[in-house]
Amino acid sequence: MKKHHLAFALPLLACGTESRSDGDEAGSLTNTPLTASASASASATDGTGTGPDDGNTGPDSVDGTGNDGPAAPKFDVGPGDFCDMKDPGVYCTSENSAIECGISGDVVSEDDCDPDECLPGVGCVQCLDGQYTCMAEKVMVCNAAAVPPAWQVFEVCDPAAGEVCDLGITTCVPGAPVGTNVPTGEYYQFADFQTGATAFLGGYDVDSWEDRLYVLNFSNTIDVYQVELLDSDGDGLLEPNQHPDNPEEPGAIEQRLITYVETIPTFGTPSLSSSELLALEDRIYIGGSALTENVFGGAITQITTPPAWAPYFAHIAHDDVNNVWYASNESQRRVFQHDAVTNTWGIAFYYPELAGDHMDGMEVVTDPNTGIPYVYVSDMTSDFIGQYRLDPIQGWVQENLFSYVGTSGAPVEGMGFGALYHFWATAGNSVYEIGGGDLSDYVDPPG
Numbered sequence: 001m002k003k004h005h006l007a008f009a010l011p012l013l014a015c016g017t018e019s020r021s022d023g024d025e026a027g028s029l030t031n032t033p034l035t036a037s038a039s040a041s042a043s044a045t046d047g048t049g050t051g052p053d054d055g056n057t058g059p060d061s062v063d064g065t066g067n068d069g070p071a072a073p074k075f076d077v078g079p080g081d082f083c084d085m086k087d088p089g090v091y092c093t094s095e096n097s098a099i100e101c102g103i104s105g106d107v108v109s110e111d112d113c114d115p116d117e118c119l120p121g122v123g124c125v126q127c128l129d130g131q132y133t134c135m136a137e138k139v140m141v142c143n144a145a146a147v148p149p150a151w152q153v154f155e156v157c158d159p160a161a162g163e164v165c166d167l168g169i170t171t172c173v174p175g176a177p178v179g180t181n182v183p184t185g186e187y188y189q190f191a192d193f194q195t196g197a198t199a200f201l202g203g204y205d206v207d208s209w210e211d212r213l214y215v216l217n218f219s220n221t222i223d224v225y226q227v228e229l230l231d232s233d234g235d236g237l238l239e240p241n242q243h244p245d246n247p248e249e250p251g252a253i254e255q256r257l258i259t260y261v262e263t264i265p266t267f268g269t270p271s272l273s274s275s276e277l278l279a280l281e282d283r284i285y286i287g288g289s290a291l292t293e294n295v296f297g298g299a300i301t302q303i304t305t306p307p308a309w310a311p312y313f314a315h316i317a318h319d320d321v322n323n324v325w326y327a328s329n330e331s332q333r334r335v336f337q338h339d340a341v342t343n344t345w346g347i348a349f350y351y352p353e354l355a356g357d358h359m360d361g362m363e364v365v366t367d368p369n370t371g372i373p374y375v376y377v378s379d380m381t382s383d384f385i386g387q388y389r390l391d392p393i394q395g396w397v398q399e400n401l402f403s404y405v406g407t408s409g410a411p412v413e414g415m416g417f418g419a420l421y422h423f424w425a426t427a428g429n430s431v432y433e434i435g436g437g438d439l440s441d442y443v444d445p446p447g
Helices: 437-443
Strands: 089-092 097-101 107-112 117-119 123-125 132-135 138-143 150-156 163-166 171-174 185-194 204-209 212-216 222-229 256-264 277-279 283-286 291-295 300-304 315-319 324-328 334-339 344-350 359-366 373-379 384-391 395-405 415-417 423-426 430-435
Touching: 097 123, 132 150, 132 163, 132 334, 132 344, 150 171, 163 344, 185 256, 185 437, 204 277, 204 423, 212 256, 212 277, 277 315, 277 415, 283 315, 315 359, 315 373, 324 359, 344 395, 359 415, 373 415, 395 437, 430 437
Parallel strands: 185 395, 204 415
Antiparallel strands: 089 097, 097 107, 117 123, 132 138, 138 150, 163 171, 185 430, 204 212, 212 222, 222 256, 277 283, 283 291, 291 300, 315 324, 324 334, 334 344, 359 373, 373 384, 384 395, 415 423, 423 430
16 A cells, blocks of 8 residues: 655646656665676686686687786676676665576566565565564564564563653653754745635545545545646746745745545544545545545445554554554654554654644655655644654654744644645645645655
């Protein structure tokens, strides 16, 4: 299952312009090694030119006679040449791919190991000797003796008592806020669609896929809107991050329009203002007292239910790189992590107070430049957006805290990401667009 936060399409824009393809798609990251390693083998000391096999079929000497001098350099320029001059076996590339070489110097197979690891001689494995990780409520250690190496339970935390997995000391500890409330960057507001003045019909909880917004309305059905960006400054360019306060892209905010498209009937277990959505190209998910999937034109399926210590999902998000669900409710500023193998939940991390009465926004967005999935959190106001990642050594760390340049205290009753590479938040009688600035470094595609 894929989300829309890596290499996703730029929402359909006015004037027929389109510049991206997204939704995540973190898709499958296929790494094709393009090495440029020069290998020079000396010819045989007896002058026959029958020294070590360098993978070339011609003579080894620089003059073409096969009798004199060192072999000419051989450059590997593609996957077809990767195995030249290599013994049969499995090799790991710097792109975390496993390549098996055959006896004739050919590539037998190539596997992208992300998000797992490549072990020389073995191939793709879950983990490497000495590694630890957190899976929901469990501290996991790599069992390197297993064939292939795999994770095994090291310690089980008690989330009901507020315990979390701490990778820094590889044990369970009482949860404490990770990071500070000192801003490290800025972002802006670009649009605010109000009921009565625009096509917006009202509601809470929102997500986006390409140029579509999905909003849970006051009747617990889902209204779908199309977002359109206009070249309102007439310069022939569509500039979603242009803002008078943005030093990187200064100028007037370009006009946005939203158009109502359709309404999706009620499904799942929605509760107004506490049942966040997650939208994909062909389906949509909703929180509440269960996590439910609705495949457009197909089945409605309950994926999982909340743990007893946190009886509903006010917010949901999915990490497509590691195939992990995250969730939260509005109390205690804590993010939950799911383990699909055991269908259990744990507390991933707590975050500090961010100028709001309680937690009311969460999203996972994969950085299209680095492939790193980040968990973004917000309080009930949009004054701050916290950015977190799971470091394989330190555990959860606060990468950044972005502060809001705009109307302080703008309500957040659900937050999503997608259209125009920006975050979207609902406030009952409005849906508004925030992002750009320093946030764009982590969500905008290259180029």
